[in-house]
Amino acid sequence: xxxxxxxxxxxxxxxxxxxxxxxxxxxxxxxxxxxxxxxxxxxxxxxxxxxxxxxxxxxxxxxxxxxxxxxxxxxxxxxxxxxxxxxxxxxxxxxxxxxxxxxxxxxxxxxxxxxxxxxxxxxxxxxxxxxxxxxxxxxxx
Amino acid sequence: xxxxxxxxxxxxxxxxxxxxxxxxxxxxxxxxxxxxxxxxxxxxxxxxxxxxxxxxxxxxxxxxxxxxxxxxxxxxxxxxxxxxxxxxxxxxxxxxxxxxxxxxxxxxxxxxxxxxxxxxxxxxxxxxxxxxxxxxxxxxx
DNA sequence: AGATTATTACGAAATATTTCGTAGATAAGG
DNA sequence: CCTTATCTACGAAATATTTCGTAATAATCT
Numbered sequence: 001x002x003x004x005x006x007x008x009x010x011x012x013x014x015x016x017x018x019x020x021x022x023x024x025x026x027x028x029x030x031x032x033x034x035x036x037x038x039x040x041x042x043x044x045x046x047x048x049x050x051x052x053x054x055x056x057x058x059x060x061x062x063x064x065x066x067x068x069x070x071x072x073x074x075x076x077x078x079x080x081x082x083x084x085x086x087x088x089x090x091x092x093x094x095x096x097x098x099x100x101x102x103x104x105x106x107x108x109x110x111x112x113x114x115x116x117x118x119x120x121x122x123x124x125x126x127x128x129x130x131x132x133x134x135x136x137x138x139x140x141x
Numbered sequence: 142x143x144x145x146x147x148x149x150x151x152x153x154x155x156x157x158x159x160x161x162x163x164x165x166x167x168x169x170x171x172x173x174x175x176x177x178x179x180x181x182x183x184x185x186x187x188x189x190x191x192x193x194x195x196x197x198x199x200x201x202x203x204x205x206x207x208x209x210x211x212x213x214x215x216x217x218x219x220x221x222x223x224x225x226x227x228x229x230x231x232x233x234x235x236x237x238x239x240x241x242x243x244x245x246x247x248x249x250x251x252x253x254x255x256x257x258x259x260x261x262x263x264x265x266x267x268x269x270x271x272x273x274x275x276x277x278x279x280x281x282x
Numbered sequence: 283a284g285a286t287t288a289t290t291a292c293g294a295a296a297t298a299t300t301t302c303g304t305a306g307a308t309a310a311g312g
Numbered sequence: 313c314c315t316t317a318t319c320t321a322c323g324a325a326a327t328a329t330t331t332c333g334t335a336a337t338a339a340t341c342t
Contacts (some may be wrong), residue, residue: 005242010299022265026318047301049320053297068308068319083249085234088243092155098246099256101227105239105246105262108224113271115240116264122247123264130254136183151329169289184341190290190333195329209289287340296331303324312318 006059006076008084009124012051013060017074017081025073028052147217148167148202149225153192154201158215158222161202169193 009017019034020026026034032048052072055061064071094100107117150158161167163223167175173189195212196202205212236239247260 011233012300015142024315029184040144043318044302046321050301050322051299064257065320070320072312079245079249082234082241085230086157086245086249089226089230089234090246092152093223093230095159098250098252099259100223102243102246102260103263104220104223105231106260106267107240108227111239111267113268116268118240119199119243119247120264122244123261126247127254131256133265153330185332187333188291191292191331194291194328206290211290228286283342285341286337288321289336291336292334294331294333297329298326299326301324301326304322306319306321308317308319308327312313312315 004059009055009076009081009089010058011056013058014085016048016051016079017056017060017076017078020072020074021078025064025071027069027071029069031072149229150196150201150217150222154196155222155226157192157196158201158217158219161213161215162219166205166212168210168212170210172213177248197235 003061015035016031019031023030023034028045028049031052032045035043035048052061053125054065056072058062059074060074062075063073075110086133090096090098092102156176157172160172164171164175167271169186169190172193173184173186176184176189193202193204197204197213200214201215202219203216221233230240231237231242235245
């Protein structure tokens with residue numbers, strides 16, 4: 001009885017997680033520099049520090065405080081976190097229909113031929129999985 | 142000079158918009174009943190009223206106050222609103238990559254054969270549009 | 283009419299999130 | 313050693329969102 005899954009990150013927390021996922025473990029200074037670049041305005045150093053401290057309490061990051069400048073790293077995986085957020089978002093914005101979301105994402109923006117090809121490959125993979133999983137239905141073939 | 146596009150709805154506002162999109166114009170009472178059902182706990186009547194009043198100011202809903210019980214209706218379209226939210230979400234959660242979002246949505250959940258077929262149709266449509274839109278490049282053919 | 287009920291308007295408390303200032307400690311430079 | 317810079321911890325202000333209580337008004341019922 002010790003598992004309390006980390007909660008859904010807030011917007012700021014997610015922004016920090018992006019930095020950690022892409023950059024790897026980093027100090028507050030490094031993270032803050034990245035955030036400041038990503039936005040128009042400077043981000044206060046202690047603002048970033050504070051959010052990281054809150055994230056630590058929530059279990060979203062871990063830290064190594066061996067040195068004076070603590071080093072933070074993500075404690076949640078990118079894909080899992082995105083999956084969690086996606087579930088919530090599908091519910092909130094698309095009434096739970098992932099299909100509608102995909103249709104909207106593909107329909108209302110320009111998608112390159114290369115990306116379309118990737119999606120087709122994924123569709124093929126999924127159908128193969130579906131058919132092997134359903135082999136009871138198909139056994140006559 | 143009179144266009145101020147309605148802002149991104151909050152979570153509660155979106156929940157109300159869902160009711161209005163599905164049910165059509167409705168009174169506070171009706172909307173509140175729907176919300177109360179959708180959740181575990183009762184929602185205070187004046188809570189719903191208050192949010193609707195704020196939504197009115199923001200231009201997210203319109204109201205007919207001819208009768209004593211005002212009738213509210215959505216002032217933003219479902220698809221447009223979802224598109225707006227999707228853009229923000231793709232940026233925040235997937236670093237701007239709609240492709241990643243689609244892959245995640247399709248990959249990490251079960252998708253029926255019927256849904257897969259719908260997506261294939263959409264992909265075909267998009268490719269046709271891409272090729273006719275690019276006819277400048279292809280005119281030599 | 284008088285009492286009860288339903289409704290709107292409005293202020294403000296409750297909650298969540300973001301932001302920053304200040305204090306204290308530690309390191310680094312001169 | 314003293315000054316300056318950097319860092320952490322912490323409190324709290326600023327902002328956004330949600331929730332609800334109260335008062336005023338209008339409709340309904342007996």
